[in-house]
Amino acid sequence: MYRTHTCGCLRAGNVNETVILAGWVQKVRNLGAMTFIDLRDRYGLTQVVVEEHSPAEVRETAATLGREYVVQVTGRVVERSSKNPKMPTGDIEVAAERIVVLNEAQTPPFTIEEVSDGGDDLRMKYRYLDLRRPPLQRNMILRHKMAQEIRRFLDAEGFLEIETPYLVGSTPEGARDFVVPSRMNPNQFYALPQSPQTLKQLLMVAGYDRYFQIVRCFRDEDLRADRQPEFTQIDCEMSFVEQEDVLEIFERWAKHMFREVMGIEFAEPLRRMPWIEAMEKYGSDKPDLRFGMEFADLTDLARGHGFSVFDDAQYVVGFAAPGCACYTRKQIDALTDYVKRPQVGAKGLVWIRMEADGSVKSSVDKFYTPDEVRAMAVRCGAGAGDLVLVLCGPKFKALAQLCALRLEVAQQLGLRDPKRFAPLWIVDFPMFEWDDETQRFYAMHHPFTSPKPEDVQYLESDPGRVRANAYDFVCNGTEIGGGSIRIHDAALQARIFKALGFTPERAQEQFGFLMNAFKFGAPPHGGLAFGFDRLCSLFGGAESIRDYIAFPKNNAGRDVMLDAPSAIDRSQLDELRLSLVKPE
Numbered sequence: 001m002y003r004t005h006t007c008g009c010l011r012a013g014n015v016n017e018t019v020i021l022a023g024w025v026q027k028v029r030n031l032g033a034m035t036f037i038d039l040r041d042r043y044g045l046t047q048v049v050v051e052e053h054s055p056a057e058v059r060e061t062a063a064t065l066g067r068e069y070v071v072q073v074t075g076r077v078v079e080r081s082s083k084n085p086k087m088p089t090g091d092i093e094v095a096a097e098r099i100v101v102l103n104e105a106q107t108p109p110f111t112i113e114e115v116s117d118g119g120d121d122l123r124m125k126y127r128y129l130d131l132r133r134p135p136l137q138r139n140m141i142l143r144h145k146m147a148q149e150i151r152r153f154l155d156a157e158g159f160l161e162i163e164t165p166y167l168v169g170s171t172p173e174g175a176r177d178f179v180v181p182s183r184m185n186p187n188q189f190y191a192l193p194q195s196p197q198t199l200k201q202l203l204m205v206a207g208y209d210r211y212f213q214i215v216r217c218f219r220d221e222d223l224r225a226d227r228q229p230e231f232t233q234i235d236c237e238m239s240f241v242e243q244e245d246v247l248e249i250f251e252r253w254a255k256h257m258f259r260e261v262m263g264i265e266f267a268e269p270l271r272r273m274p275w276i277e278a279m280e281k282y283g284s285d286k287p288d289l290r291f292g293m294e295f296a297d298l299t300d301l302a303r304g305h306g307f308s309v310f311d312d313a314q315y316v317v318g319f320a321a322p323g324c325a326c327y328t329r330k331q332i333d334a335l336t337d338y339v340k341r342p343q344v345g346a347k348g349l350v351w352i353r354m355e356a357d358g359s360v361k362s363s364v365d366k367f368y369t370p371d372e373v374r375a376m377a378v379r380c381g382a383g384a385g386d387l388v389l390v391l392c393g394p395k396f397k398a399l400a401q402l403c404a405l406r407l408e409v410a411q412q413l414g415l416r417d418p419k420r421f422a423p424l425w426i427v428d429f430p431m432f433e434w435d436d437e438t439q440r441f442y443a444m445h446h447p448f449t450s451p452k453p454e455d456v457q458y459l460e461s462d463p464g465r466v467r468a469n470a471y472d473f474v475c476n477g478t479e480i481g482g483g484s485i486r487i488h489d490a491a492l493q494a495r496i497f498k499a500l501g502f503t504p505e506r507a508q509e510q511f512g513f514l515m516n517a518f519k520f521g522a523p524p525h526g527g528l529a530f531g532f533d534r535l536c537s538l539f540g541g542a543e544s545i546r547d548y549i550a551f552p553k554n555n556a557g558r559d560v561m562l563d564a565p566s567a568i569d570r571s572q573l574d575e576l577r578l579s580l581v582k583p584e
Contacts, residue, residue: 001020002020002022002072003020003021003022003072004019004020004021005019005020005021006021006041006043006044007021007023007039007040007041007043007044007045007046007089008041008043008044008045008046008088008089009043009044009089010046010077010089010092010094011088011089011091011092012079012091012092014077014092015077015078015079015092016076016077016078017076017077018074018075018076018077018097019074019075019076019077019094020072020073020074021039021046021048021072021073021075021094022041022070022071022072022073022102023039023040023041023070023071024039024040024041024068024069024070024071024105024112024132025037025038025039025040025065025066025067025068025069025070025071026038026039026040026045026067026068026112026113027067028062028065028066028067030063033051033052034049034050034051034052035049035050035059035062035063036048036049036050036093037049037050037062037065037071037073037096039071039073039094040132042137044087044088044089045087045089046089046092046093046094047080047084047087047089047093047094048073048075048093048094048095048096049078049093049094049095049096050062050096050099051095054095054096054097055097055098058096058097058098058099061099061100061101062096062099064101065099065101066104066105066107067105067107067108067112068105068106068107068108068112068129068132069101069103069104069105070101070102070103070105071099071100071101071102072098072099072100072102073094073096073098073099073100074096074097074098074099075094075095075096075097075098076094076095076097077092077093077094077095078092078093078094078095079091079092080092080093108126108129109122109126109129110122110123110126110129110130112129112130112132112133113133113134114133114134114135116130116133118130120554121554121560124552124554124560124561125560125561126561127550127551127552127561128561131550135547136547138540139536139540139542139547139548140548140550142261142536142539142540142548143532143536143548145261146257146261146532146535146536146539147214147532149256149257149260149261150212150214150234150253150257150532151214153253153256153257154210154212154236154253157210157249157253158210159210159211159212159236160208160210160211160212161211161212161213161214162203162208162211162213163213163215164193164196164199164200164203164213164215165193165199166192166193166216167180167190167191167192168190168191168192168193168199169190169191170189170190170191171191171194171198171510171511175194175219175220175221176219176220176221177191177192177194177218177220178191178192178218178219178220178229179191179192180192181576181578182576183575183576186576186577187577192218193217193218194217194218194219195217195233195235195529196213196215196217196233196235197446197448198448198511198513198514200213200235200236200237200527201237201448201486201514201522201525202513202514202517203237204237204238204239204486204522204523204525205517205518205520205521205522205523207239209238209239209240209523210237210238210239211235211236211237211238211527212234212235212236212237213233213234213235214232214233214234214235214532215232215233215235216230216231216232217230217231217232217233218230219231223553223555223556223557224555226478226531226533226534226537226543226544226545227545228533228545228546228549228552228553229553229557230553231531231532231533231545231549232531232532232533232549233529233530233531233532234481234529234530234531234532234535235527235529236250236483236527236528236529236530237525237526237527238525238526238527239523239524239525240523240524240525241485241524241525241526242485242524242526243427243469243471243485243526246471246483246485246526246527246528247272247425247471250473250481250528251269251270251425254266254270254423254473257535257539258421258423261539262421262539264421266423270423270424270425271289271424271425272424272425272426272427273287273424273425273426273427274426274427274428275426275427275428275429275430276428278426279396279399280295280297280399281294281295282294282295282403282406283295283317283399283400283401283402283403283404283406284399284400284403284477285426285429285472285474285479286426286472286474286477286478286479287424287426287474287477288407288410288416288422288476288477289422289424290410290415290416290417290420290421290422290476291410291413291415291416292322292381293319293320293321293322293406293409293410294319294381295317295318295319295380295399295402295406296317296318296319296379296380296381297315297316297317298316298317298318298376298379298380298390299313299314299315299316299317301316301372301375301376301379302316302376302390302392303316305367305368305372306367307364307367307368309348309350309392310364310392313392313393313398314392314393314394314395314398315392315393315394315395315398315399316390316391316392316398317390317391317392317398317399317402318350318352318376318380318388318389318390318391318402319380319388319389319402319406320354320377320380320381320382320383320386320387320388321386321387321388321389321409321413322385322386322413323385323386323413324385324386324387324409324413325353325354325355325356325384325385325386325387326385327387332349332351332387335349335389335405335408335409336348336349338404338405338408339391339401339404339405343404344401344404344405345397345401346391346393346398346401346405347393349363349389349390349391349405350362350363350364350389350390350391350392351363351387351388351389351390352373352376352377352382352387352388352390353387353388354374354377354382354383354384354385354386354387354388355384355385356384356385357384358384360373360374360377362388376388376390389402389405389409391405407477416476416477418476418541418542419541420476421475421476421538422475422476423473423474423475423480424473424474424475425471425472425473425474426471426472426474427470427471428452428467428468429444429445429467429468429470429471429472430444430464430466430467430468431443431444431449431451431455431463431466431467431468432444432463432464432466432499432500434464440500440501441463441464441499441500441501442500443496443500444468444470445468445470445482445483445484446484447493447496447497447500447502447511448484448486448487448493448514449468449469449470449484449485449486449487450468450469450484450485450486450487450492450526451466451467451468451469451492451496452466452467452468452469455467456492456495459495459496459499460495460499463499468484469484469485469526470482470483470484470485471483471484471528473528473530475538476538478534478538479531479534480530480531480534480535480538481528481529481530481531481535482528482529483526483527483528483529484526484528485524485525485526486525486526486527488518488522488523488524488525490515490518490519493515493518494507531545533545533548533549536548
């Protein structure tokens with residue numbers, strides 16, 4: 001038996017018991033007469049003590065130990081004379097009677113402790129060492145616990161967990177596919193699924209009316225904090241449902257997850273916000289509702305006063321930053337520089353101070369009377385001591401720029417508390433979005449999303465007016481999941497394909513398998529998918545999903561631990577009938 005107990009379970013009630021522990025040496029402190037060894041496994045840390053009266057071989061072995069040696073310790077549990085209230089095992093220590101070195105270790109390239117001295121690149125290269133650290137272990141435990149709760153809830157609701165294939169056909173619409181050459185079918189390729197979307201719809205045609213899967217998905221796109229080339233979805237689909245049915249069950253699921261995993265109870269129904277309201281009030285279809293600072297349309301108040309920047313703008317919009325009238329010129333200049341960054345793209349920033357004495361001051365005083373400036377501030381909800389920040393331009397561009405500024409100000413004010421949660425549903429999305437470059441409409445979600453029945457009449461005459469039976473689950477400024485009611489009528493699907501610029505031949509080539517299946521009796525159906533990695537990082541209070549994935553890629557899409565992607569042998573290329581072209 002390698003161990004009788006783990007390194008995190010011994011307490012005062014175990015005093016005088018003889019135990020066997022096994023784990024990694026985190027630290028050795030040799031004080032001459034006594035040596036203390038911190039022994040660690042994924043369950044915790046236990047202090048082991050070697051004293052002058054300990055057996056000679058124990059003292060000799062203890063003197064040879066280094067960081068990350070794998071050892072087995074047999075000893076008696078004793079009460080510590082100086083207890084450590086910060087450690088769960090801090091009331092006891094184990095007096096070593098025998099130490100066996102199971103494996104020696106080289107000195108690790110960084111400290112494997114709560115806070116490491118290793119940089120991101122170094123810890124990614126030695127990810128298996130980073131995963132020994134308590135913060136990463138807590139993240140993996142949280143991820144496991146969440147997966148179990150997902151399965152428990154959905155199983156109780158009658159959902160079947162069904163696996164779908166990883167080698168599928170390519171669908172160029174949307175993000176880039178990762179493609180896989182087929183040896184048995186020369187010059188043909190599989191694609192790794194961006195999502196099991198069409199497959200889960202086929203499961204509805206097959207009669208499996210409640211499906212789910214915690215599934216790996218793949219997208220060849222640029223990376224950021226909440227995006228990886230391979231990620232995990234909680235994928236769900238239901239038959240014989242309308243939008244309300246889907247929202248009801250998955251709102252209960254979300255509340256269940258918050259309650260069981262986080263101990264947070266949401267008693268009231270979650271807010272449902274139309275897409276256009278989210279955009280006009282917060283500049284985003286994933287608004288952060290942990291704080292206020294709602295936007296106000298100032299266009300009618302701002303135009304017609306000789307200030308050409310506003311007079312020529314399609315849209316003028318602002319919000320009030322609470323308590324920020326005291327901002328210095330330097331601080332305001334810093335906000336101006338922020339909105340001028342290429343990532344934000346604004347040309348400048350207008351400000352209005354609501355002073356504590358009731359007076360107003362602004363950066364555009366020479367164009368407006370005090371009453372006119374005050375009217376704009378009041379519309380933004382500003383009171384004494386507040387600072388109003390205003391941008392202008394094309395409507396949705398100005399809204400997006402002001403959204404970035406709102407989040408930056410909230411961060412500076414400490415309003416984005418990761419321990420607070422403000423979930424909501426965004427509904428009534430536009431069905432299509434126009435692309436100026438290609439001069440065509442694209443599906444805002446995907447081409448199988450059902451339009452609102454009352455908007456079907458505008459499909460040919462005014463596609464931009466059509467709203468979708470689509471919905472997103474949003475929390476703290478992050479889209480956690482989304483979905484839609486699907487089209488199950490072949491005639492309606494053909495009209496959607498036409499609106500998206502698909503010829504009947506191209507639609508048949510890409511989606512014929514699904515359209516043909518629908519001819520055999522497709523039920524009304526709908527569903528959604530949640531980003532499991534994003535949900536884990538939300539519950540864990542982290543910005544990046546990377547620390548909730550055991551072996552993630554870096555920002556360049558590389559696995560620096562495995563050194564992948566990498567070149568392959570010429571013989572493999574020949575077998576696949578592939579030749580390489582040197583990049584320009």
